Amino acid sequence: MSFFAKLKSRLTRSSSKLGEGLDAIVAEAPAAPEATPEAPASAPEPARPGLIGRLFGQGPAAEPRRVLDDEMLESLEDLLISSDMGVDTALRVTANLAEGRMGKRLSVSEIKALLAAEIARIMEPVARPMPIYPKRPQVVLVVGVNGSGKTTTIGKLASQFRAAGKTVVIAAGDTFRAAAVEQLKVWGERADVPVLTAPEGSDPASLAFDAMTRAEADGADLLLIDTAGRLQNRQDLMEELAKIVRVIRKKDPEAPHNTLLVLDATTGQNALNQVEIFSKIADVSGLVMTKLDGTAKGGVLVALADRFGLPIHAIGVGEQIDDLAPFDPEEFARALVGAEG
Ligand SMILES: Nc1nc2c(ncn2[C@@H]2O[C@H](COP(=O)(O)OP(=O)(O)OP(=O)(O)O)[C@@H](O)[C@H]2O)c(=O)[nH]1
Structure with a gap:
């Protein structure tokens, strides 16, 4: 197909x-x-x-x-x-x-x-794919509210980059959620990618630093860092993300090279608020929209493109590895309205 x-x-x-x-x-x-x-x-x-x-x-x-x-x-x-x-x-x-x-x-x-x-x-x-730089490791910080599909997206990205011959390291930076860490480990095993974890409740910035060290030592092409998504306490989250960024910049002043915001299409118009909030607390460089398969609210991606002009790198249309695809505006538009062709 x-x-x-x-x-x-x-x-x-x-x-x-x-x-x-x-x-x-x-x-x-x-x-x-x-x-x-x-x-x-x-x-x-x-x-x-x-x-x-x-x-x-x-x-x-x-x-x-x-x-x-x-x-x-x-x-x-x-x-x-x-x-x-x-x-x-x-x-x-x-x-x-x-x-x-x-x-x-x-x-x-x-x-x-x-x-x-x-x-x-x-x-x-x-419609822009996530830029890949010659810089090693290219650090990709992944942000978004809990349940938006961050973990799954990181797993899919890691698998796809591996399949393209890149070496990848994952840092399970949501140290407060054991389930998220476990889920990442499963994706890591599947993709044959090391997943760095830290004890529950420990400082994610220190894990990010260790992950940078490991990625550098391995000569990895990419380091994907998962983060917490507790928007209920925005101040804490802002400080946590800022600290991760501060710490990884000790090793590379230009890191993170990408900050991906993962959005859940089923939240509809709420995704617009999430872009506003996360753009304030992190330097969002691109968007990934997940769960377009499970909703009649797919039009929200058009509103996001129109309102913010942030690059849309990829869309998620299912739970399997190959259900994350680069964003193609013409195909998306025709599929969204059910046009032939
Ligand atoms: N149908 C569908 N489900 C998806 C997609 N992306 C993620 N999911 C599912 O959505 C749920 C939440 O995804 P996670 O990757 O755990 O989300 P998260 O943002 O990491 O959430 P936390 O781990 O709670 O912080 C999981 O059951 C995924 O399998 C998608 O594109 N389509």
Whole structure:
């Protein structure tokens, strides 16, 4: 299966919500005069139906259409907002979609293609893989609230980097959560990557320092550092992260080279607050969004791209190693709206 096919199947909760909403919007068309024969200007050409399809009145020729007017635009805005795209982004997407198309008759598949193109345009500038530097070890600090998928993401990244021939060390920096440490050990074993741990409740900065020493001694390409995600006590967390950074800078003044914020798509609009908070307490350099497979709130990634402009490195669409994929804006946009292709 191509990755697009997989992405599309994993994003069905988001795409069916949008698809059903669009079907309903187009079906709600106010009684219109006989269909105008001319094709809608600058809307994408629907696929040509086969002979059988034409004979039996199926295919795009039979697809219902609705004249794009203010009322329909408003319904489209509401639909996008309900997919967690956020008000500003939803308004922008629909305004761009409407430009030059008011009064045209559009079908659901045309609207999907237009939406996908608009969404991809917003996301294109932020679709950036995590940069890899010649620096050894490249230190990657991974932050995010508990349960956002940090541990799983570190495990997947470690496996993928190993498969690409890189040497990796993991530091299990959430020393307050034995379960997180255990989980990392399992991922480490699977990926054949050493996982440095420290006694429960001990200072994560001291573990980070030891991990730097080990990564340097091993000549490792990458050091991935897990961190705690207790936002309930923001001050403590801020101090903890600042201390980790201070300590690893004793060994490399430029570390960490990346600070990845892991966000859980199922939290919807709350992910926007998390970006704001973590950008204040850590120097976030890029985002990873997990659990896009388990939610109808996938539109939140569009809002994040639009609002913050932070690079989106990867997306998680499942719990297996290869369920973390580089972020491709066009594929994501088409999968999100359920467009063909
Ligand atoms: N469906 C799905 N589940 C995921 C994905 N990423 C992570 N998970 C699951 O989400 C749960 C939480 O992930 P963790 O990696 O433990 O999250 P964490 O941020 O490290 O959380 P703590 O260990 O509690 O700090 C686990 O059950 C993961 O298997 C994803 O992309 N899709």
